[in-house]
Amino acid sequence: xxxxxxxxxxxxxxxxxxxxxxxxxxxxxxxxxxxxxxxxxxxxxxxxxxxxxxxxxxxxxxxxxxxxxxxxxxxxxxxxxxxxxxxxxxxxxxxxxxxxxxxxxxxxxxxxxxxxxxxxxxxxxxxxxxxxxxxxxxxxxxxxxxxxxxxxxxxxxxxxxxxxxxxxxxxxxxxxxxxxxxxxxxxxxxxxxxxxxxxxxxxxxxxxxxxxxxxxxxxxxxxxxxxxxxxxxxxxxxxxxxxxxxxxxxxxxxxxxxxxxxxxxxxxxxxxxxxxxxxxxxxxxxxxxxxxxxxxxxxxxxxxxxxxxxxxxxxxxxxxxx
Amino acid sequence: xxxxxxxxxxxxxxxxxxxxxxxxxxxxxxxxxxxxxxxxxxxxxxxxxxxxxxxxxxxxxxxxxxxxxxxxxxxxxxxxxxxxxxxxxxxxxxxxxxxxxxxxxxxxxxxxxxxxxxxxxxxxxxxxxxxxxxxxxxxxxxxxxxxxxxxxxxxxxxxxxxxxxxxxxxxxxxxxxxxxxxxxxxxxxxxxxxxxxxxxxxxxxxxxxxxxxxxxxxxxxxxxxxxxxxxxxxxxxxxxxxxxxxxxxxxxxxxxxxxxxxxxxxxxxxxxxxxxxxxxxxxxxxxxxxxxx
Numbered sequence: 001x002x003x004x005x006x007x008x009x010x011x012x013x014x015x016x017x018x019x020x021x022x023x024x025x026x027x028x029x030x031x032x033x034x035x036x037x038x039x040x041x042x043x044x045x046x047x048x049x050x051x052x053x054x055x056x057x058x059x060x061x062x063x064x065x066x067x068x069x070x071x072x073x074x075x076x077x078x079x080x081x082x083x084x085x086x087x088x089x090x091x092x093x094x095x096x097x098x099x100x101x102x103x104x105x106x107x108x109x110x111x112x113x114x115x116x117x118x119x120x121x122x123x124x125x126x127x128x129x130x131x132x133x134x135x136x137x138x139x140x141x142x143x144x145x146x147x148x149x150x151x152x153x154x155x156x157x158x159x160x161x162x163x164x165x166x167x168x169x170x171x172x173x174x175x176x177x178x179x180x181x182x183x184x185x186x187x188x189x190x191x192x193x194x195x196x197x198x199x200x201x202x203x204x205x206x207x208x209x210x211x212x213x214x215x216x217x218x219x220x221x222x223x224x225x226x227x228x229x230x231x232x233x234x235x236x237x238x239x240x241x242x243x244x245x246x247x248x249x250x251x252x253x254x255x256x257x258x259x260x261x262x263x264x265x266x267x268x269x270x271x272x273x274x275x276x277x278x279x280x281x282x283x284x285x286x287x288x289x290x291x292x293x294x295x296x297x298x299x300x301x302x303x304x305x306x307x308x309x310x311x312x313x314x315x316x317x318x319x320x321x322x
Numbered sequence: 323x324x325x326x327x328x329x330x331x332x333x334x335x336x337x338x339x340x341x342x343x344x345x346x347x348x349x350x351x352x353x354x355x356x357x358x359x360x361x362x363x364x365x366x367x368x369x370x371x372x373x374x375x376x377x378x379x380x381x382x383x384x385x386x387x388x389x390x391x392x393x394x395x396x397x398x399x400x401x402x403x404x405x406x407x408x409x410x411x412x413x414x415x416x417x418x419x420x421x422x423x424x425x426x427x428x429x430x431x432x433x434x435x436x437x438x439x440x441x442x443x444x445x446x447x448x449x450x451x452x453x454x455x456x457x458x459x460x461x462x463x464x465x466x467x468x469x470x471x472x473x474x475x476x477x478x479x480x481x482x483x484x485x486x487x488x489x490x491x492x493x494x495x496x497x498x499x500x501x502x503x504x505x506x507x508x509x510x511x512x513x514x515x516x517x518x519x520x521x522x523x524x525x526x527x528x529x530x531x532x533x534x535x536x537x538x539x540x541x542x543x544x545x546x547x548x549x550x551x552x553x554x555x556x557x558x559x560x561x562x563x564x565x566x567x568x569x570x571x572x573x574x575x576x577x578x579x580x581x582x583x584x585x586x587x588x589x590x591x592x593x594x595x596x597x598x599x600x601x602x603x604x605x606x607x608x609x610x611x612x613x614x615x
Binding site for chain 1: 376399400401403405414415416425427428433435
């Protein structure tokens with residue numbers, strides 16, 4: 001899996017940046033191409049891969065847990081929580097850094113995790129785990145925080161608003177390898193843990209009672225899956241802002257092609273998600289060069305039609321679309 | 323031999339004030355096919371849910387193979403009892419074989435995959451239920467009767483000594499009803515399973531089951547003072563050999579409907595008679611005195 005991961009990175013890179021790739025081979029001399037490659041491009045590609053894998057995997061979890069094909073990593077309010085954290089950080093005017101991260105990222109991370117905890121907590125107050133209760137709690141919290149964000153935006157100075165919006169649109173400029181490796185480690189560990197409970201997630205797709213009859217502890221499985229998915233989504237959001245669409249269409253696309261078994265879906269989604277976002281990011285920074293597009297624009301513009309092709313091609317094979 | 327279910331003074335109610343089941347005690351011996359019948363709301367499904375620990379009794383106890391049901395962990399209980407419920411719909415298109423394999427989930431290895439023995443068990447279950455022919459098709463593409471057979475296959479693949487079923491033949495046509503009961507009977511006779519099935523079909527129950535638990539439920543007659551007494555506990559139940567419990571009198575009393583009893587060879591049949599039944603007054607409803615041709 002790791003090998004495929006690395007291969008995919010190099011493959012994508014060699015296609016879009018041939019000149020730089022050839023420069024890497026002659027390492028003996030210091031050359032600017034190499035510097036650009038190692039210090040700018042490589043971290044960015046690693047970042048895109050981490051974020052893509054994290055979003056695709058957590059999207060898969062939310063779809064399985066909520067038994068809802070429309071679910072994505074942001075459905076329970078992580079996005080607005082992160083946004084709220086980001087705008088609070090901007091308005092507070094902090095200028096310290098933590099491990100090279102700006103306070104925006106730190107606050108967004110905290111906001112994302114705090115929100116998902118709040119939604120989980122509210123749904124637990126209803127007594128029993130109900131997907132409908134969880135979804136409604138998520139939607140309402142999302143709407144509430146969005147309103148708060150709008151209020152804060154309306155009272156903020158335009159420069160502060162711009163900084164927040166730019167950050168939220170998704171920015172793929174992470175240069176510190178230390179942070180990258182920590183992020184990569186956490187996300188990889190999370191995906192492995194999810195893979196570990198994937199047989200239980202398969203059973204849970206028939207519902208909680210049924211899972212219990214087969215000998216699965218549904219509450220435990222759900223809590224673990226939920227916590228991991230929320231955690232890796234929060235990492236992704238704090239590293240790169242909000243990138244839509246990856247967490248929705250990658251798990252779907254992979255499921256359409258390879259079937260519903262989560263034991264296959266976790267590794268495949270992670271790999272496909274990583275490749276997809278690396279490609280999307282490459283497109284985002286080359287198409288309108290020297291300017292850059294937000295990568296979310298590319299994921300939707302490129303990913304949307306591609307997904308529709310998959311949908312039409314494979315829809316005859318899958319019963320859950322009928 | 324395992325597969326013993328014992329109930330002692332079992333009571334249960336959904337609200338603190340009213341009881342659905344009151345003071346029920348009985349024992350199901352290993353390898354028995356027991357039907358639970360009774361009017362709507364009599365507590366049939368409630369009792370089944372108590373037996374699989376979906377619900378916890380208000381008082382009294384349930385013992386599985388002489389151990390209290392609370393003493394089992396989730397996996398240990400799933401190794402004793404398999405359940406087939408109504409109306410399970412998977413949301414993502416799992417195939418038949420993937421669905422049946424899920425029964426083996428607690429026995430998967432460290433990295434979450436089945437071994438050869440699991441595959442063998444699943445194949446046997448598919449053969450026994452005649453579902454091997456569509457093993458790779460998505461579950462959602464099968465008919466209701468075929469899906470029901472797949473869920474029974476999955477329950478068989480759990481390799482339990484006890485099998486609980488909630489109305490396994492509702493919504494199925496005559497042939498599929500008989501098919502389901504045939505394969506349940508085969509599981510009972512060949513594997514020695516204890517089978518408990520909630521059903522509305524008293525004739526199939528009479529044909530296939532060894533014993534019957536008849537729950538009386540609340541007999542509400544509109545207008546009588548009794549029915550104004552809101553929900554009263556129904557403590558009455560009858561358990562015993564099928565032919566003893568299913569007497570015409572008993573069925574008429576419990577279900578509040580006139581029935582015609584007929585007999586073909588050893589099999590006795592009960593047919594409900596409505597107001598508009600033709601010649602209902604002429605039908606001899608006592609088969610023992612004058613058998614009908």
